[in-house]
Amino acid sequence: MREGAIVSDTKGLIIVHTGNGKGKTTAALGMALRAWGQGLRVLIVQFIKGNWKYGELKAAEALGPNFVIRQMGEGFVKDAKGEAAADHQSAANEAFEMAKAEIISGNWNLIILDEINYAVKFGLVSVEDVIALLDQKPEQMHVVLTGRDARDEIIEKADLVTEMREIKHPYKKGIKAQKGIEF
Amino acid sequence: MREGAIVSDTKGLIIVHTGNGKGKTTAALGMALRAWGQGLRVLIVQFIKGNWKYGELKAAEALGPNFVIRQMGEGFVKDAKGEAAADHQSAANEAFEMAKAEIISGNWNLIILDEINYAVKFGLVSVEDVIALLDQKPEQMHVVLTGRDARDEIIEKADLVTEMREIKHPYKKGIKAQKGIEF
Numbered sequence: 001m002r003e004g005a006i007v008s009d010t011k012g013l014i015i016v017h018t019g020n021g022k023g024k025t026t027a028a029l030g031m032a033l034r035a036w037g038q039g040l041r042v043l044i045v046q047f048i049k050g051n052w053k054y055g056e057l058k059a060a061e062a063l064g065p066n067f068v069i070r071q072m073g074e075g076f077v078k079d080a081k082g083e084a085a086a087d088h089q090s091a092a093n094e095a096f097e098m099a100k101a102e103i104i105s106g107n108w109n110l111i112i113l114d115e116i117n118y119a120v121k122f123g124l125v126s127v128e129d130v131i132a133l134l135d136q137k138p139e140q141m142h143v144v145l146t147g148r149d150a151r152d153e154i155i156e157k158a159d160l161v162t163e164m165r166e167i168k169h170p171y172k173k174g175i176k177a178q179k180g181i182e183f
Numbered sequence: 184m185r186e187g188a189i190v191s192d193t194k195g196l197i198i199v200h201t202g203n204g205k206g207k208t209t210a211a212l213g214m215a216l217r218a219w220g221q222g223l224r225v226l227i228v229q230f231i232k233g234n235w236k237y238g239e240l241k242a243a244e245a246l247g248p249n250f251v252i253r254q255m256g257e258g259f260v261k262d263a264k265g266e267a268a269a270d271h272q273s274a275a276n277e278a279f280e281m282a283k284a285e286i287i288s289g290n291w292n293l294i295i296l297d298e299i300n301y302a303v304k305f306g307l308v309s310v311e312d313v314i315a316l317l318d319q320k321p322e323q324m325h326v327v328l329t330g331r332d333a334r335d336e337i338i339e340k341a342d343l344v345t346e347m348r349e350i351k352h353p354y355k356k357g358i359k360a361q362k363g364i365e366f
Contacts, residue, residue, distance in 0.1 A: 011358055011361060012361075013353055013361060015364075016350075016351075018350075021345040021346065022343065022345050023200065023206055023210035023213075023347065025213070027213055027347075028213065029212075029213030029216055029217065030206075030208070030210055030213035030214075030216070030239075031209055031364060032213075033212055033242050034236055034239050034364070035363035035364065037237070037238035037239055037240070037242030037245070037363075038237065038238040038241065039363075040362075040363040053217055054220070054221065055216075055217035055218060055219070056216065056220055057220070058221065059216050059220030060220075062220070062246075063245075109363060110363065142361065155350065155351065158351060159351070160205065160352060161350035161351035162204040162206045162348065162350060163204065164206065164345050164347055164348075165345065165347075165348055166344075166345060167338065167344035168199075168338065168341060168342070168343060168344035169343060170196055170343050175194055175196070175342060178194060178325065179221055179223075180217060180220075180221040180223040180292060181196060181198075181217070181218065181293070
């Protein structure tokens with residue numbers, strides 16, 4: 001563990017953002033910025049490629065080595081078959097092993113496993129492996145798991161769970177995705 | 184309006200984050216970071232002082248003139264009486280007038296009115312004034328309104344509404360607020 005990376009009075013939280021609404025990844029990004037502003041070291045591991053936003057990648061570049069985003073997954077998996085499905089599985093395995101190594105390393109104060117709930121939902125990562133990983137995390141490290149349909153076992157394990165619920169969505173009004181807001 | 188501040192293909196959205204859960208302000212902060220990463224100009228106006236987090240203030244300082252946070256309100260108002268209540272009213276008026284001037288100026292791509300729903304709930308800002316202000320906003324400017332118990336009139340006016348619903352909270356497990364996460 002890097003010396004001084006983690007303050008001694010910290011109780012690391014397990015946090016889940018789930019639900020069908022906007023704001024799961026975005027709220028994790030806001031937490032990342034707040035933590036970074038406090039001088040903490042933040043890693044974001046992205047399990048689904050399609051969820052990456054250009055704005056946050058540019059921001060991460062500007063914020064330097066204490067704010068790192070790693071793009072690991074393939075695109076959305078829902079309809080993948082055959083070779084495409086195998087690619088998704090291999091990308092998810094790689095993402096999970098990388099996340100595991102980083103969590104165990106203790107080099108970060110906050111690690112965001114973005115869309116890991118989605119990877120679990122589609123059978124790319126087992127819920128047992130996620131729970132076992134959370135059991136191994138350093139006591140003072142915060143871990144955020146995002147994605148809709150979080151499994152009960154993960155909710156049970158978490159300290160803080162928020163459901164983002166869609167009340168109204170602009171696509172349904174025929175408004176296109178907006179630069180700086182949606183991407 | 185500052186030339187070039189706002190791109191021409193933009194349809195400015197009215198976005199509401201409401202509900203009793205965490206993540207309303209934090210998701211707005213994540214949107215702010217994403218927009219900033221895209222080179223957009225972001226202003227956050229805070230209607231409730233107690234909602235300010237040290238981490239985001241430090242981050243805003245580091246991000247420079249395109250990412251501005253203005254602290255306008257007093258602390259939480261729920262039990263304020265007499266002189267304290269008058270102070271709250273005067274702080275809310277000042278915050279609203281400033282927000283109005285900045286919205287009309289067109290100098291920003293994204294303005295976040297943090298906890299304005301709370302100010303409306305406690306009668307410090309009228310819902311009619313908020314609706315009238317939204318009617319005056321430049322077509323291409325995005326405005327985010329946060330705070331629990333958003334009024335129906337505001338939800339009706341919005342393009343995108345997310346309810347952050349508390350499923351599980353660490354304070355209820357006796358865990359204290361954590362640096363970089365809660366503040």
